[in-house]
Amino acid sequence: METFLVAILLMFAAQEKEPPKQKVEYGKRVYVGGAVEMEVLPYCTCTECCGDDPNSKAGKTATGKDAKKYVDGVIADPRLLPYGMRLFIPNVGERVVDDTGSRAKAAGDKGQYRIAFRVKTHDEVLAIRKRIGGDSTKMTVILIEEVIEKK
Ligand SMILES: [Zn+2]
Numbered sequence: 001m002e003t004f005l006v007a008i009l010l011m012f013a014a015q016e017k018e019p020p021k022q023k024v025e026y027g028k029r030v031y032v033g034g035a036v037e038m039e040v041l042p043y044c045t046c047t048e049c050c051g052d053d054p055n056s057k058a059g060k061t062a063t064g065k066d067a068k069k070y071v072d073g074v075i076a077d078p079r080l081l082p083y084g085m086r087l088f089i090p091n092v093g094e095r096v097v098d099d100t101g102s103r104a105k106a107a108g109d110k111g112q113y114r115i116a117f118r119v120k121t122h123d124e125v126l127a128i129r130k131r132i133g134g135d136s137t138k139m140t141v142i143l144i145e146e147v148i149e150k151k
Pocket residue numbers: 043044045046047048049050121122125
């Protein structure tokens with residue numbers, strides 16, 4: 001009985017958390033979906049970015065993708081942003097959740113969204129950090145529900 005009540009309360013909580021919908025134009029496309037404020041940062045597969053994580057050393061994401069080959073991926077807490085979910089990140093573009101990490105999960109424990117998008121080289125990481133003025137930045141990310149091609 002109690003578990004049942006908790007389940008109902010959680011359902012209500014989840015519904016209230018439903019993010020407001022937004023439309024964002026980027027190039028020839030319009031992305032439509034829930035808008036969520038997140039801490040966003042770039043990373044590559046080097047040891048400075050990924051440390052000694054055995055998965056990263058093998059160059060594999062949590063979903064088994066070759067991290068060096070597929071640079072369209074994002075590290076997230078899959079409890080908040082499930083694997084396979086497509087995200088639109090301003091100034092970055094369309095990405096897909098395909099990996100997770102301890103820092104993303106630590107933020108998720110506090111109900112905060114922290115994502116890291118993959119780039120090819122550490123030089124790119126450094127260039128982006130310079131542009132955003134730090135290791136990470138807060139921005140509004142779209143949880144893509146629909147993509148409209150502009151004419
Ligand atoms: Zn790196």
